[in-house]
Amino acid sequence: MSTKESIASRQLIERARQITARELQTYIERTPGSQRATDRARKVLPLGVPSSFQAYDPHPIVVRRAQDDWMEDVDGHRYIDFDMGFGALFAGHCHPAVRRAIERQMDDGTLYVTPCEMNADVAELLGERYGLPMWRFTNSGTEATMDAIRVCRGITGRDKIVKVEGGYHGHHDEVMISMKPPISAAGPADRPIPIPATAGITAAVLADTVIVPFNDAEALERALAGNDVACFIVEPTLQNIGICLPDPGYLEEARRITREHGTMLIFDEVKTGITAGWHGATGLFGVQPDMVSLAKSIGGGLPLGAFGGTAECMDEITSGRVLHLGTYNGNPLCMAAGRAVLAEVCTPEATAATVALNAKLIAACDDTIARYGLPAHTVQLGAKGCVTWSIDPVRNYRDYKATDFDLAFAQWIHGINRGALLPPGLDDQWLVSVLHSEADVMHYGEIFAEFAAELTR
Ligand SMILES: Cc1ncc(COP(=O)(O)O)c(C=O)c1O
Incomplete structure (x- = not known):
């Protein structure tokens, strides 16, 4: 200057x-x-x-x-x-179609804890958008990323995960690391030091989360080189620091590198989900991850999250190797709102x-x-x-x-x-x-x- x-x-x-x-x-x-x-x-x-x-x-x-x-x-x-x-x-505040769906559902009850037909309706609607066949529901984006990570650990048998410096994926321990670290403590730009964002994170969790800079395929390659990383979780565009777009080719490289090292690729689309375009950022950038996590706008103002994955990933849950639980998962009120958002409004x-x-x-x-x-x-x-x-x-x-x-x-x-x-x-x-x-x-x-x-x- x-x-x-x-x-x-x-x-x-x-x-x-x-x-x-x-x-x-x-x-x-x-x-x-x-x-x-x-x-x-x-x-x-x-x-x-x-x-x-x-x-x-x-x-x-x-x-x-x-x-x-x-x-x-x-x-x-x-x-x-x-x-x-x-x-x-x-969908806006109380979109008339979402309101109608919720009001109709109130006549039929708010919680069953046994399935309803809307579960498959919403899973099919998400499958159409993201090209992934199997889905489960959660109550928040935090749960969606937490469960997706657990599936990846289950399928790979590995403990470590890689996330991006400055990336936010909710408030569970393994991702509340290097959310917005002070630069003075964060180490070199191409090899950031993992910094807990909150007290209460154990040393063991910290040791399992590796941090890379966004838009740096070389750093990702280095982080995965030991073939010991379960997943790379990343927002296709970082939206915790304004909107930070991927360089041309970065997501494709992330896909290639993760595949090469047997690491699962999770796109955290909690924010980009249905807002980046009808097919989310996955469709917009044309790179297919192994798993997608969603929340926010899919619920039209009600607390609805979801994660979806390839048949191979989601078979971890079918086989019972990975447990996915939750009293309110797929509750009919959120399903009704989600179905209206996905099918009628957006x-x-x-x-x-x-x-x-x-x-x-x-x-x-x-x-x-x-x-x-x-x-x-x-x-x-x-x-x-x-x-x-x-x-x-x-x-x-x-x-x-x-x-x-x-x-x-x-x-x-x-x-x-x-x-x-x-x-x-x-x-x-x-x-x-x-x-x-x-x-x-x-x-x-x-x-x-x-x-x-x-x-x-
Ligand atoms: C990219 C991303 N992932 C996950 C989450 C967590 O979602 P929730 O606040 O619903 O737990 C957020 C929340 O802002 C987010 O922006």
């Missing part, structure tokens, strides 16, 4: 901090109800929230209602929701139309970035998108850590005070649902342009 560029960049950061300070004050003044609700909740829930991902300072927006593509907070403010349940609501046509709508939002943001010369770029994957505050594309976690968080935070808090709710993590991405309108989406484009104008004034 030239001296001139670095002065310009310092000026932008300074300006972003001023915007943040002003907007935080506005946020505090307009959301006293959320503050009160959070103060109360903090007395009975750690951080005042049911999942630590929901906590942020000074307090999160506390919601009382949501429908279609909006949410309303306890202070009566309406937001166009672009967070959409961390990407779980591709059809190929609706998916394509929503992806095209998202492309318009991306184009509007691109236009703003070019017009104001912002040090940023957009990334789109299907119905999801993000503005990343760096000029160069993010290829892995280390690149992501070099992006500008001051600018990202200022953009987020500026949007929220103007009724556009984007994910709070700065590392997440927006989701356009089948219920977002063009006007709603372009409204965010305008808010972003307003932010850019102020930032560069």
Whole structure:
């Protein structure tokens, strides 16, 4: 970076901090109800929230209602929701078809713990999309990745797993490693040191999780060289650090290398699932894994996860070598919602139309970035998108850590005070649902342009 560029960049950061300070004050003044609700909740829930991902300072927006593509907070403010349940609501809030399916199912009961016919309906619908023949259901993405890993360990008889630095696969022990490690402790970029993301992870678990950088086939080859790794679990595009796309050929290489070393390949499609396209990222990139884990948007707002695999993998469960259990697995309410989402709501046509709508939002943001010369770029994957505050594309976690968080935070808090709710993590991405309108989406484009104008004034 030239001296001139670095002065310009310092000026932008300074300006972003001023915007943040002003907007935080506005946020505090307009959301006293959320503050009160959070103060109360903090007395009975750690951080005042049911999942630590929901906590942020000074307090999160506390919601009382949501429908279609909006949410309303306890202070009566309406937001166009672009967070959409961390990407779980591709069908929108309470899509009429999902609501009908749930209401109908309430007449027939919510839990049987003996099978219902919808189990096979939903498994068949998933099989059509992902090209994998056998499925099981879970209640969350965490369980879906946990069970898929167990199947891979069962079939290979190996203990070790490989995951990507900066990748998130839920909150079970073996994947809560190197989620967002401090760079100072994380070792060389091409040979990252496994860092536990939480207390409570045993040394034995830590020893079995090997970390590689995304988009580095050589590092993967090295990690698998001992033929002792059960599986490589990876999101086809990392979506815990904005949207980090695979380099051309990387997923194909991952497929070749895993096969060569007898290692199973799991695509964690909890986020990309039905949002990347009708066939998920698996279909989009044309690389077939041994197993896929799903959750979020397949449930249309209800807690539904799933994992699917080749007949060979899933025979581990059929034979009883691997046990897969759960009282609520395949519960009829979630099955009814999932069937409506997969068969009626997120059809190929609706998916394509929503992806095209998202492309318009991306184009509007691109236009703003070019017009104001912002040090940023957009990334789109299907119905999801993000503005990343760096000029160069993010290829892995280390690149992501070099992006500008001051600018990202200022953009987020500026949007929220103007009724556009984007994910709070700065590392997440927006989701356009089948219920977002063009006007709603372009409204965010305008808010972003307003932010850019102020930032560069
Ligand atoms: C890629 C990925 N895998 C797994 C999970 C865990 O899913 P859940 O929160 O439903 O347990 C998440 C959650 O954000 C995710 O993004």
